[in-house]
Amino acid sequence: MGLLEVQTSSRWRWTESISLLVIFTALAASVKLHLGWVTSLDQGVAGWLTGWENSSRTAGFIMVSKFGSPLVATILAVALILWLWWKRERIAAGISFLIYFCGNALALAVKYLVGRVRPMHELVADSGFSFPSGHVFSSTLLILLLLLILNHYLEFGGQFLATVAAVLWLGMLMIARVYLRNHYATDVLGSVLLASGWLMASQLICSVIIARVPRLANIQGDDE
Secondary structure (H helix, E strand, O other): OOOOOOOOOOHHHHHHHHHHHHHHHHHHHHHHOOOHHHHHHHHHHHHHHHOOOOHHHHHHHHHHHHHOOHHHHHHHHHHHHHHHHHOOOHHHHHHHHHHHHHHHHHHHHHHHHHOOOOOOOOOOOOOOOOOOOHHHHHHHHHHHHHHHHHOOOOOHHHHHHHHHHHHHHHHHHHHHHHHOOOOOHHHHHHHHHHHHHHHHHHHHHHHHHHHHOHHHHHHHHHHO
16 A cells, blocks of 8 residues: 555444545635634634734744745745655655645635635735635645655654644644634634545545556556
8 A cells, every 4th residue: 555545444433534625615605705713713713823922023923934934835845755756755746746736726726716805904904805824835745745644654653743743833834824813713714624524535535546547556556
């Protein structure tokens, strides 16, 4: 079995991926309909972060936001895909390409479908619609792909440290995007839900296709 392939017979994987996507869909609908609980949550988090504001934190979160941008994530994703291809993990490279680039296309489509306007009084100007956050979505996808691949090369201790570092970085990026008033709290939450659900569902679907198409299975066998 390749780096990013999974056991398609596992019911919990299907259940978890579908559950994440259903929760995301419910959140997106709530945002689109301007439901009261969404407004209350977003205003509460925004008000809490307003009390943090000072020049040094703003400068720090601007740097976090720049390093967590879709451009940086895409450059790193391309580097990862090329590395996998060089390692002769061609199936994993193809799955990574589909997951990352089709996922970002999906997130962009959702942005236009929901059409949420960004918060007012941004500390750093940004363009486009707000839900979901492109920064958080692309970074979450990249981080999840990296962790899945690293799990095949690292022992448990290394996997744990990589996971902790990834969670801390993603948490900082989520806070940065809301702190800078480029997004609402539900924007960044939605990005994590969509990226996680999309990755799990894509893994499962790709694994089913590979298992049912002998030619693809032979490619994987040749790589190994």
